[in-house]
Amino acid sequence: xxxxxxxxALGADYYRLQPELQEYFSLAPGSGTFGVGEGVFxxxxxxxxxxxxxxxxxxxxxxxxxxxxxxxxxxxxxxxHLDPFGRSSLTARREIFFPGRTRIFQDTTSVEAGGAxxxxxxxxxxxxxxxxxxxxxxxDLDLSATAGGRLRGVSxxxxxxxxxxRLPLPASLDAKxxxxxxxxxxxxxxxxxxxxxxxxxxxxxxVLVYAGHFDYRLEPYPAGNSSAGFLPAYARPDRxxxxx
Numbered sequence: 173x174x175x176x177x178x179x180x181a182l183g184a185d186y187y188r189l190q191p192e193l194q195e196y197f198s199l200a201p202g203s204g205t206f207g208v209g210e211g212v213f214x215x216x217x218x219x220x221x222x223x224x225x226x227x228x229x230x231x232x233x234x235x236x237x238x239x240x241x242x243x244x245x246x247x248x249x250x251x252x253h254l255d256p257f258g259r260s261s262l263t264a265r266r267e268i269f270f271p272g273r274t275r276i277f278q279d280t281t282s283v284e285a286g287g288a289x290x291x292x293x294x295x296x297x298x299x300x301x302x303x304x305x306x307x308x309x310x311x312d313l314d315l316s317a318t319a320g321g322r323l324r325g326v327s328x329x330x331x332x333x334x335x336x337x338r339l340p341l342p343a344s345l346d347a348k349x350x351x352x353x354x355x356x357x358x359x360x361x362x363x364x365x366x367x368x369x370x371x372x373x374x375x376x377x378x379v380l381v382y383a384g385h386f387d388y389r390l391e392p393y394p395a396g397n398s399s400a401g402f403l404p405a406y407a408r409p410d411r412x413x414x415x416x
Contacts, residue, residue, distance in 0.1 A: 174196055174200045174201050174202055174260065174400060175200060175260070176198050176199060176200045176252070177252075177260050177261065177262055177264075177281060177282075177283050177297065177299060178197040178232065178299075178315065178323075179198075179236065179329050179370065179383045180260070180283055180296070180297035180314050181283075181296055181297050181298070181313070182296065182316075182317060183296045184293060185316065185317040186278045186317070186396065187308075187322070188321060188382075189317050189321050189322075189323055190320075190322070190354060190355045191323065191353075191355075192355035192363070192365070192391075193322070193323055193354065193355055193365075195245075195297045196203070196353075196365065197386060197411060199250055199252035199262065199390075200252050200260075200277075201252050201253050201254050201261075201400035201401070202250035202398055202399065202400035203252060203398065204392055204396055204397065204398035205251075205390040205391060205392050205393065206249060206250060206251065206390070206391060206393060206404075207248075207250035207251075207270070207388060207389070207390055207391075208247070208249055208388070208389055208390075208391055209225055209247065209248040209249075209250075209365065209386040209388045210245075210246075210247050210386055210387055211245070211246060211364070211365075211384055211385050211386025211387060212243060212244065212245055212246070212250075212270070212298075212384050212385065212386075213241075213242075213243075213244045213245075213382050213383065213384035213385055214243065214248055214381050214384050214385075215238065215240075215241075215242050215381055215382065215384075216239075216240070216242075216268060216381070216382040216383075216384070217238075217239045217240035217241055217244075217270075217380065217381070217382070218237075218238060218239070218240050218255070218379060218380055218381075219240055219376045219378060219381065220376075220377065220379075222374060223238075223379065224238035224239075224402055225238070227379075229242060231275070231307075232305075233305060233306065234275075234276045234277060234278050234304050234305040235277065235278075235279075235303045235304035235305075236379070236380060237272045237275040237277070239266070239273065239275065241270050241271070244270055244384075245269045246265075246266060246267060246268045246269060246384065246386070247263045247266070247267045247269075248264060248265070248266045248386070249264070250261065250263075250264050250385065251263045251264075251265075251341065251403050251404065251407050253329070253400065253401055253402060253403045254400045254401045255282055255412060256401075256412050257412075257414050259282040259283055259284070260282070260283045260409065261278040261280050261281060261283070261349040261384065262280070262281045262282075263271045263278070263281075263407055263409075264278065264279055264280075264405050265278045265280070265405060266278065267405075275336055276305075276405075278303075278304065278305060278409065279301055279302060279304070279307075280287060280301070280302045280307065280409065280414075281299050281300070281301045281302075281313065282299070282300050282301075282416075283297045283298070283299060284297070284298040284300050284416050285297065285298065291301070293353055298312065299312070299313040300312055300416045301313050301327065301363040302409075302413055304409075305409050305411075306409065306410050306411045306415045307333075307409050307411055307412060307413040308333050308411075309330060309332060310330065310331050310332075310333060310415075310416060311327040311328060311330040311331075311349075312327070312328040312329060313325055313327060313328070313330070314326045314327075314328050314343075318352075320353070320354070320358040321354045322352055322353065322354035323351075323352065324348055324349055324351070324352050325349075325350075325351040325352075325353070326346075326348060326351075327347075327348050327349040327350070327394060329346065330346050330347070333413055333415060338415060341349055343374070344372075344374055344375065345374075345375070346373070346374075347371050347372065347373035347376075347379055348371070348373075349369060349370070350367050350369070350370050350371075350374055351367070351368070351369045351373070352367070352369075353365065353366065353367045353368075354366055356385065360385075360387070364386060364387055365385065365386050365387070365388055365413070366383075366384070366385050367381050367382070367383065367385075367386070368382075368383040369381065369382065369383070388397070
């Protein structure tokens, strides 16, 4: 199915989003274009100094990082594609330009049909997010449109895939991400996108935060590639995961 995955997940509520957000989330496999956002994070990273050595151990996963900064430039690319298992997906690759070091943060969000046992209402699609370069951390996404047309997302129960093992994380260990994205018509000369994300773990508190603004555009793939399964090599993970 080549309908944009956020429209599949939100159903009729997709049309409650601000028009600029509808355009942002309109990428679909086979469109021949990808999205590029460039902007500045007013705050980004881990504010808790004592937690940073632990995050440094996991930085190679390209999911968390130990740095913290303010006024940090960043770039995001969004690629809509079919994953190797035929699922409609959106891969996001973020480059965060800390002084002296660039961090990559990447994930792929894929559609799973809603069904028995799913928290997804009605016939809406279920979105599963695979985080990091090895896609070992997996979480369900619960999306909604606010009364003001913003997109709000909360990560639900998480699990780790380590080889053949599927390890659900208990609530006491799980970290939840709370995200909100919106269009700010008063920012810049012609308006800008804004995003705000907080990752909170019950025992550790605020693990990761980023908030900032960015401009966004669509660019064509080289040679006009419009295959539904196309994903540039640099945006592909080191490992794909089929299980959810």
